[in-house]
Amino acid sequence: MRYPLAYLDTFSGPVPCKVTAITFPGGITQLTIQLTATRGAYKRGEILDRHPYNVIPRNCLYRRRGSKHLRVRAYKWDCIDGRAVASSFAVTL
Numbered sequence: 001m002r003y004p005l006a007y008l009d010t011f012s013g014p015v016p017c018k019v020t021a022i023t024f025p026g027g028i029t030q031l032t033i034q035l036t037a038t039r040g041a042y043k044r045g046e047i048l049d050r051h052p053y054n055v056i057p058r059n060c061l062y063r064r065r066g067s068k069h070l071r072v073r074a075y076k077w078d079c080i081d082g083r084a085v086a087s088s089f090a091v092t093l
Contacts, residue, residue: 004086005058008033008050012040014061014070020047022077022084031055031077031084052077057086 007014021032035046060073075088
């Protein structure tokens with residue numbers, strides 16, 4: 001089974017991870033992630049439960065050419081057939 005790839009948003013920068021489960025304890029969406037790299041205090045293989053706002057799909061995090069600032073496209077985590085699925089969408093104001 002392929003798990004969606006993502007980044008965990010931390011103070012030390014984005015940490016690569018994969019989303020292994022999506023749950024709804026008490027009606028609140030929660031993602032279970034497994035870290036795929038070691039960054040600072042976060043160790044590879046560690047399993048964490050996080051809010052979807054802290055877990056950014058990899059295709060939604062980008063950097064403009066010549067810039068050091070990371071940008072995030074709008075995204076949403078959904079549960080389809082018991083699996084976590086990320087979808088990005090355009091925001092119109």
